[in-house]
Amino acid sequence: MSSQIVAQLGALKTRYFPHGIAPQWITIEQQTVTLRLPFLLSQQGLHEVIEAAGLSGWQWQLAPQIERLRNSQPELPMRTGNVIVVSSGKGGVGKSSVTVSLAIALQQLGARVGIIDADIYGPSIPTMLGRASDSLQFTSRNKMIPQQVHDLQVNSLGYLVADKDATIWRGPMASAALQQLFKDTDWPQLDYLLVDMPPGTGDIQLTMAQKLPVTGALVVTTPQTVALADAQKGIAMFNKLDIPLLGVLENMSVYQCPSCGHQEAIFGDSGGAQVAAEQGVPLLGQWPLFAPLRESLDQGVPYNRQHADSAIAAQMRDSAAFLTANLYYQRHDRV
Numbered sequence: 001m002s003s004q005i006v007a008q009l010g011a012l013k014t015r016y017f018p019h020g021i022a023p024q025w026i027t028i029e030q031q032t033v034t035l036r037l038p039f040l041l042s043q044q045g046l047h048e049v050i051e052a053a054g055l056s057g058w059q060w061q062l063a064p065q066i067e068r069l070r071n072s073q074p075e076l077p078m079r080t081g082n083v084i085v086v087s088s089g090k091g092g093v094g095k096s097s098v099t100v101s102l103a104i105a106l107q108q109l110g111a112r113v114g115i116i117d118a119d120i121y122g123p124s125i126p127t128m129l130g131r132a133s134d135s136l137q138f139t140s141r142n143k144m145i146p147q148q149v150h151d152l153q154v155n156s157l158g159y160l161v162a163d164k165d166a167t168i169w170r171g172p173m174a175s176a177a178l179q180q181l182f183k184d185t186d187w188p189q190l191d192y193l194l195v196d197m198p199p200g201t202g203d204i205q206l207t208m209a210q211k212l213p214v215t216g217a218l219v220v221t222t223p224q225t226v227a228l229a230d231a232q233k234g235i236a237m238f239n240k241l242d243i244p245l246l247g248v249l250e251n252m253s254v255y256q257c258p259s260c261g262h263q264e265a266i267f268g269d270s271g272g273a274q275v276a277a278e279q280g281v282p283l284l285g286q287w288p289l290f291a292p293l294r295e296s297l298d299q300g301v302p303y304n305r306q307h308a309d310s311a312i313a314a315q316m317r318d319s320a321a322f323l324t325a326n327l328y329y330q331r332h333d334r335v
């Protein structure tokens, strides 16, 4: 029976498992199938697998064993796990909100997660996570101790300099500051480290991306035409740097009324999906413009942390899990 299930799962072709599930990821004991995947899987993803394999009579369990993948600078010592840069061609599309929400979602799925806030134009992560006025502590060896907020490990330019000081920095200073946040922080063992980059695709972003050991990148956009053109520039930038593009996340896809749940495509329809299709990269998700999301971030408690059981929090976990699967498939064949 076990070998039959392993064969059935191996032959599956789903969104998450374009090549099926490898036999070494599956353990079967009594009536329980355990998936020890090298990336994360959401409940929705697991449900898809169970349905597609026709194995709903079994107990299922996820025990992820996240793999540390090759990055753009393999010679650097790595405690920080897989480094994922979050970028946007255009400001204000919700890059920082997406970074925070994805970090919470990854952590809810069982990963150890850190965030570097390198947005020199407005390091907003400390505000979104609360405790913005906390100052950094240092180890006896003068390394920065990351802030521990909502079970995430965080360091931000916002903890180091006043907003207005960082905004006038030029490329080399911004790049040096990012490297310092990366190298001079006493990061614990992490599975994923998300880097909130400054918006845009100019020299600053290019240099910053080149100096980090990057495992993969994602581009955040809204469905607006102007944001889409900028998203394409972002994709081109990562292609030029030979950094795997993990996908496009369409934020503020539709306006969702907090009272009745009605959805309205006020910024246009599925633009992010079109860009993803044109560029041949995955669409990681289409998140609604949802006022309670902004309100909770303004109060320093991310919405999906506060409402972990909500439909939006589940959608965010699905995007986060899909991101990790794409990261694995893009990097694994070259490890």
Ligand SMILES: Nc1ncnc2c1ncn2[C@@H]1O[C@H](COP(=O)(O)OP(=O)(O)OP(=O)(O)O)[C@@H](O)[C@H]1O
Binding pocket: 088, 090, 091, 092, 093, 094, 095, 096, 097, 098, 119, 121, 122, 124, 199, 251, 252, 287, 288, 289, 290, 291, 292, 293, 294, 295, 297, 298
């Ligand atoms: N899906 C959403 N629903 C509601 N509000 C959102 C959503 N995404 C982002 N926002 C809000 O929009 C504003 C801008 O978002 P955010 O600061 O994350 O954008 P950004 O792209 O990082 O901006 P910047 O270019 O300044 O770095 C914030 O007030 C945020 O709370």
